[in-house]
Amino acid sequence: MAIITNPSIPIQVHYDYNTKNESFMKMHYFLKAKGIKNNAFFLLLYDGGLMGVNPYDPNLSREMKIRILRECIVNFWYYIREVARIPVEGAQSKRYELHRANLALNYMFVYNINSINIWPRQFGKSVSTIQYYLWCFNFGTQNSRIIFSNKKHDDSKSNLRLLKNFRSALPEYLRMDQVIGPDGKQIRVPNSSETLQNPINHNMISTLPGARTEALAEGAGRGATVPLLYFDEFAFLPYNDVVYAAAAPAFSTASQNAKKNGAPHNITITTTPGDLTTKEGQFAYNMVSIATQWNEAYYDYSYDKLVALMESNKQSSFMHIRYTYQMLGKGAKYFDDMVRMFGTDYAKLRREILIEWSKISDNSPFNREDLEVISSMVKQEPRYTLFFGKAGQFQMKFWDTVPIGSTYPLLIGVDVSSGVHRDASAITVVDSETTKVIATFRNNFITMPELADLIYQFVTNYAKNAIICVENNGATKVSPSRVICYGFSVNCYDSLVKSQTYYNVA
Secondary structure (H helix, E strand, C coil), X not given: CCCCCCCCCXXXXXXXXXXXXXXXXXXXXXXXXXXXXXXXXXXXXXXXHHCCCCCCCCCCCHHHHHHHHHHHHHCHHHHHHHHCEEEECCEEXXXXXXXXXXXXXHHHXXXXXXXXXXXXXCCCHHHHHHHHHHHXXXXXXXXXXXXXXXXXXXXXXXXXXXXXXHHHCCCHHHCCCCCECCCCCECCCCECCCEEECCCCCCEEEECCCCCCHHHHHHHHHCCCCCEEEEECHHHCCCHHHHHHHHHHHHHHHHHHHHHCCCCCEEEXXXXXXXXXXXXXXXXXXXHHHCEECCHHHHHCCHHHHHHHHHCCCCCCEEEEECCCCCCCCCHHHHHHHHHHHCCCHHHHHHHCCCCCECCCCCCCCCHHHHHHHHHHCCCCCCEEEEECCCCCEEEEECCCCCCCCCCCEEEEEECCCCCCCCCEEEEEEECCCCCEEEEEEECCCCHHHHHHHHHHHHHHHCXXXXXXXXXXXXXXXXXXXXXXXXXXXXXXXXXXXXXXXXXXX
């Protein structure tokens, strides 16, 4: 967010702990309880005089309206917290509701980080994203173009229609939908089902037509020379690999110009998990697999550290944000309601509610009771996470406590992968006494030296009596740049690493 100010004068900021938007305060308490220090950034307020002021008060003075407009321009968090409204059928519009998933999404927006977002149905993926683009369209930038893409052109136009509804719900002085020319008449700008232009700041939103052929897909992608790209239901977009490959270079040029001018620039993908029997589903899954995995510990990262984290991933510029319905506060009733909604469409239930990537498109070996039992047994969140790698880009998730003082060693199984397609390197840590899974690690873009270093750091610092078993496959061939060992204790591993001796014990 660009803020115009005198750099010699410190910026005074406030945090509105008395906001009437209860979801923001609940999120503040939640992050604080998790031990996250940076737990109030979304309560930011630059103009302290706006605390307690209702932007929808019909008796606001002209001066107060200008102050609210100025705060909207420089403070995205203020816009979604106090100003944004969601029209509701048969009732008054409601406030924007913050939860863990859209907070992470919005955090990526503010830092201009590309993101892939996969959440269950009815948690507002499109609503949250479109509210951000409305902020960009009305307040956040100028002379910029935004593109909406979806699996069908009608769906892209539906998202644009939703943005127009959000804008209509704003106070009249914040809609930015008309300007009067020198002749006293309203200046007309493009406003159709496919395009929308802001008459004041000249921002433009266009919908990308669906592609029926590969050639049309490439043409559509090449036409996307814009700093803001939104792909909705990307896993179902025909020829998504062609569209993305053509759009990425064009986006790169436009985003660099936007970055120089302090303007928003990012690619955002929201999607339901696709069908891995289709080409578009496979391409979307591969993008998800190589993306950096989101963790709420990143809220405490400095901007430079967050940039270093993203740059450490040489295969992807995307952050993968995934939340299950349990992680978003829903329980058995939500699942039962969704089962009734989908009926016997188990494939759709697995994709849209359990957010699973399916290899079948029309049936499932599991009935409703099976799915419910499986869902209840799956652990949704680890107890804690250890970060490895120079930028903390590799996450080892702990699902149980490490036994202290036990004479039984931990068993560490390592499945080494070349990182090709959907194949990932994985580690499973097991308590040899109870056979409980203590920790897991899975990553598609870790290199062999990085994997060896991760194992070395973990064992020497946290599991000195561990037994390590590494799979012998084509990815673990001995070379002068690798240390590969199978079934040895930490002491053996330690001496091998330090002496730079290379063995193939298998």
